[in-house]
Amino acid sequence: MCEAGRRLYASALRSGRIARAEVEPAPCLMDFALLHPDPDDADWLRPVPPSAALAQHLQPIEREIQQRRQHSVELAECFGPFMDISAQDPPTTHAITVLEGVNRINAALDLATAECRTEVLTIQPGGGRSEDRLTEALERGLSVVDRGVSIRTLYQHTVRHSPGILAYAERMADANVEIRTLEELIERLIVFDRTVAFIPAQDDRQVALELRHPGLVEYLVKVFEQLWNRAAPLLEEVKYDPAPRGISGVQRSIAHLLVEGHVDDSIARRLGMNVRTCRAHVAKLSAALGSTSRAQLGYLIARSGILDQDS
Template sequence: MFRTLGGGDLGTNRDKATHPHAVTEMCEEGGRLYADALRAGRIARTEVESAPCLLEFALLHPDPDDSEWLRPLPAPVALAQRLSPLEREIAERRRLSIQLADTFEPFMMLSSRMAATADSITVLEGGERINAALNLATTQCQTEVLTVQPSDRLSEKNLLRGLERDRPLIERGVRIRTLYQHTARYNPEKLAYVAQLANGKAEYRTVDELVERLIICDETVAFIPTRDDQQVALEVRQPGLVRYLIKVFEFMWDRAVPLSAGGRYETAPDGITEIQHSIAKLLVEGHVDEAIARRLGMNVRTCRAHIAKLAQALGSGSRAQLGYLIAQSGMLDRDR
């Protein structure tokens, strides 16, 4: 017969088994018999045996003058009976919504002022929420995206996602500038990624060290991670902080070299490669192998292989002697 607002069936278990109906859907047989009863003013009990739901939902009731007949409940009355509880529920929910609006009304102006200044720093937790915020920011970006992308095992997995995000930007004419570590020059995946996007609107440079990941869109919003696993990040819209982060990026960018200019980063005149030069500087500063590898974007095994080559080139027989020979060789004078 009819289906309730929540989808429940108001019939008896017996009726459900033999003649199931919902409270807002009139079945064909029940509708036909109810219409016949309304036209005639009554209907014989024997005629409605095929539709017991008519009695179950009180659309028919016994004729007080003749028990063999049933009289129909007028449709307006039947409708009002079923609408009444729904209208009461709607009225109650409307009352609750007004109460909620009254409760939060004193705070709405304060929130409006915060939105107007756009000086917000939002904590984003979880990869899905971080990527959703990044996708929104890049979709709205109109002029330029600045990115700092240190190498690590997580970043390699995100190359495809970055490609899907960056390609539409370039197609819209948005400029992209990306900083990698020098190790990107020896990374086939990154080189292939750059080859797909490198043109007049996408530029890639490398430096020896990068501290942390950074993405800035249109000088209005910046994203920075707060955990090594990249599962928590800050969305920064405070203008002063965003301007500061842009200055940090420009400082590194001016000291970086285009990824296409690979010659300088092969082997220097003293036989030491640029990456080994960077390792030597960190060794003298007292960093352990793991820290050096992390800062230069390589795995520890590769880092130790470079250290071994550096030691061989300088004729060092121990780690302590290597630090001394690096200092005496003058190779670090290039940084002065």
């Protein structure tokens, strides 16, 4: 009830009735069914006793409570036989759990984040991130570093030109967070406390795998550490080995993938850039080597020696 409704209801209880015109500023009295028309005079209203009004409002709540209690009893009876079976044998660890749908994936990540106590390792392939994803990452990151948890994240070199990623790194600079970049990465990976890992199961990221088998998690941690040792800190300049004809490190990486037979879409995805940027680098590479076709470009790359150091 509003304050005016409280005052008017108390007045009606004291006097036994109240003029209909007086209650117009307090429609809550009628909404709560605290007044009813005076049978002797239509211009007046009589108060409903508070005990009767309270019982009327409590009745549906009590009925819902009874229904929920009955539901809880039915659930306990349903799961009781399975609990008995579970108690007889040692509990099993779910080595691989399939998570379908973004909501279930995020719920599992939130739970692992809440339970994390020492370290988070993440690999985030691709280019810059949307504002929503960076905000989500910032919230998760702050929630764990405040508990003394360390975070190490691997991005691709292309994020060095992303204002959002640089702002995120600056925000986390004072925390126990390290960020490094590589030219090319494996698919997305998140590892909590070296005991549980999450990897995508589909390209659309609608299905993920939660891995708790010690052997699998240890293997993924070793993969992360190998990539980490080769990566460069985000805020330090990337040093490329010198290449002939002014060909950049990015263009040399593209050349390597071209001679392996990858198309533009595949190269762009693996190097974390959009297709337009990839094609611009291919065009510069073609101009530097004097190529007029894709077939000739592959031949000239092999002949130029720019991949000799890689091989």
